[in-house]
Amino acid sequence: MLLSDVLPATIAWNPSQGDSVLLGAVDADLAIVETVLATLPAKARGQVFVEVADEAAVRTIAAPGRVCVTWLRRDLGQSLRSALDAWLSEMLPVEAEREHQVYAWISGDRAAHSLTSY
Numbered sequence: 001m002l003l004s005d006v007l008p009a010t011i012a013w014n015p016s017q018g019d020s021v022l023l024g025a026v027d028a029d030l031a032i033v034e035t036v037l038a039t040l041p042a043k044a045r046g047q048v049f050v051e052v053a054d055e056a057a058v059r060t061i062a063a064p065g066r067v068c069v070t071w072l073r074r075d076l077g078q079s080l081r082s083a084l085d086a087w088l089s090e091m092l093p094v095e096a097e098r099e100h101q102v103y104a105w106i107s108g109d110r111a112a113h114s115l116t117s118y
Contacts, residue, residue: 013039015103019114020091021046021067022104024084027057029107036105037063046102047087051080080107088115 013036015021021044025033033048045066052058054075063069072078084106091102092115102115 013105016101016114019101019103022084022087022091022102022106022115023048024080024104024106025050026080026107027052030061032105034061037061037067040064040067047091049080049083049087051078051083 021036021040023033023036023046025048027050030050033050037048040063042064043066044064046068048063048067048069049072050069051072051074054073058071058073061069070083072080072083088102104115
């Protein structure tokens with residue numbers, strides 16, 4: 001499978017240089033997450049949340065050093081939406097002096113997009 005077979009048709013991944021990245025996925029979309037992570041530059045920074053059924057689905061996936069991968073387990077009551085909301089509330093604070101930007105893709109979204117705070 002080629003990178004172009006997975007990304008452009010599914011999520012249109014195209015972050016700007018310097019964007020923080022956010023990926024939120026359910027276990028069915030793990031191949032997309034792994035493909036995106038493989039395309040990121042070594043200096044990329046951001047967060048990946050993957051929601052899975054239980055501990056048996058948790059595994060190691062490769063990511064740049066400043067991209068944190070967090071596994072969320074449904075059997076423990078952890079949810080993707082709650083984790084995304086909490087992370088975004090911290091990473092996209094509303095400040096008068098400065099704009100914050102994150103480039104994101106979430107399972108269920110048709111395409112990746114920029115999220116900006118003003």
